[in-house]
Amino acid sequence: MRLFIATPVTLPIYGAIKKDLEKYIDGKWVEGWNLHLTHKFIGEDEPEKYQIPLEIPNEKIKINGIGMFGNKILYLKADIGEEVNKEINEKFNLINDKPFKPHITLCRIKNIKDKKFFDELKKWEDINIEVPFEVYLYKSTLTKKGPIYEKIYKY
Numbered sequence: 001m002r003l004f005i006a007t008p009v010t011l012p013i014y015g016a017i018k019k020d021l022e023k024y025i026d027g028k029w030v031e032g033w034n035l036h037l038t039h040k041f042i043g044e045d046e047p048e049k050y051q052i053p054l055e056i057p058n059e060k061i062k063i064n065g066i067g068m069f070g071n072k073i074l075y076l077k078a079d080i081g082e083e084v085n086k087e088i089n090e091k092f093n094l095i096n097d098k099p100f101k102p103h104i105t106l107c108r109i110k111n112i113k114d115k116k117f118f119d120e121l122k123k124w125e126d127i128n129i130e131v132p133f134e135v136y137l138y139k140s141t142l143t144k145k146g147p148i149y150e151k152i153y154k155y
Helices: 014-024 083-091 116-122
Strands: 002-008 025-029 036-044 060-069 073-079 103-112 129-132 136-143 146-154
Touching: 014 025, 014 103, 014 116, 036 083, 060 103
Parallel strands: none
Antiparallel strands: 002 036, 002 136, 025 103, 036 103, 060 073, 060 129, 073 103, 136 146
């Protein structure tokens, strides 16, 4: 089973961001119900191995701005500490193969059609909202229409 550990995110401003920016880019926007902050992508494994409680801080995740990885991934910046990521790696004996960069992917960009995109992007630099900090083990099923994510365990 394809697995990952993440925090689901509900963004009331997502529709406005998408409407404002989609005319300048071609890409695959994440469906609103699939928005999440990935703590760890596990890959193919048995879910039972990961159904062990974690210590999740009783706080909120601060979303504070918008960014891009190269010109390919549009995301919201998330402000959370390293503690949960570190605990996940240690408790489940996972390799920390990449630096943890907390973010919420909004769109996988195929093409920037208009350079005005970068000016419009600046309008969203000062986003400052909070979302609940809940962490789940997810099952990911890949389909021709895109991935389907299913929560299978709450930490």
